Amino acid sequence: MPKITEIEDLKRLYKRRVPKMFYDYAETGSWTGSTFRANTSDFDELKFRQRIAVDMTNRTTKCQMIGQDCAMPVALAPVGLTGMQSADGEIKAARAAEKFGVPFTLSTMSICSIEDVAANTTKPFWFQVYTLKDDDFMRRLIERARAAKCSALVITVDLQIMGQRHMDIKNGMSAPPKLTAASMANLATKVPWGLEMLGTKRRFFGNIVGHAQGVSDPSSLTSWIGEAFDHSLDWKRVAEIAEMWGGKVILKGILDVEDARKAAELGVDAITVSNHGGRQLDGALSSIKSLRPIVDAVGDKVEVHLDSGIRSGQDVLKALAMGAKGTMIGRAFTYGLGAMGEKGVTSALDVIHKEMDLTMALCGRRDITTVDRDILLIPEDFEGRWQSN
Secondary structure, three states, rough: OOOOHHHHHHHHHHHHHHHHHHHHHHHOOOOOOOOHHEEEEHHHHEEEEOOOOOOOOOOEEEEEEOOOEEOOOOOOOOOOOOOHHHHOOHHHHHHHHHHHOEEEEOOOOOOOOHHHHHHHOOOOOEEEEEOOOOOHHHHHHHHHHHHOOEEEEEEOOOOOOOOOOOOHHHHHHOOOOOOOOHHHHHHHHHHHHHHHHOOOOOOOOOOOOOOOOOOHHHHHHHHHHHHHOOOOHHHHHHHHHHHHHHOOOOEEEEEHHHHHHHHHOOOOOEEEEHHHHHHHOOOOOHHHHHHHHHHHOOOOOOOOEEEOOOOOHHHHHHHHOOOOOEEEEEEHHHHHHHHEEEEEEHHHHHHHHHHHHHHHHHHHOOHHHOOOOOHHHOOOOOOOOOOOH
């Protein structure tokens, strides 16, 4: 096994090990992929100020996200189909996050169910929900999360309708994979992955099959998903879902200042600046370029996190310097999971932590909670040049 020193090492192993449809699911965006690419490349425009002759001893990356103690300001984002990247993938990722001391977020579209993850972890995790038409299913889903003692509800608000994801359509992406000539040819090259999958019973959407009305088996799942998302979503409905939960709430998928202000008015605990990893509206701004105007607009009314595009600890540090109080990583931990299972997720967290800690030190800071814009050199046109009519 090669030495893992950067997230790209995990990505290369991941690509070799996981079937093409699941690699493409994680590693492509919608339409042309312009926003998907900008999410990572726009971080490069921000440069660090190297500082010298500053005491670098006794550094700490400990912080809080929505009042929860964290080893660093990073949470594992909700990623659908994680259990197809590695058998029982959600359980493996949750365990790695718990041991490391960062939050794990389980997606509604997970392979392992809420109950599966709760039974295999010892600390509360976050649970993510979409805004769905079936109110009864939504209520029961939230009740299941409450019974599992989930500590926060992450409401995804940017997926009323699914973006056009060309590769998912071309690959016929499904869980488990449909056996076509192309998929079988690719699966034949992924024997370790296949043997691992044969060793688990968890191969379907565990939170949905047997729980949603009319979805008693995997054959009825496709039609349900096609009709599930609530196209009529409005702020009243978001408030209703938050009220159903009654605990800590994070709204994920905010990219516009006006929407951020409305979210803050709801009294939620945090908002996550995110464009769904570039998988929804292609041509939208990257998350990092959207961040600072939103932070300025909401002030201290609500905690602001950043998701989409983070591939290193330096990216985390830049997000914090631009005003985020925490971050979410999706693809970065998925690479590790697909490459090496639970150990791979731990490796991804180790890499990000080390990069963040060393960069913080070289910028003259010892405490992650003191990081601000003063550690960066920011291009004059990085913020504020985009105006709506």
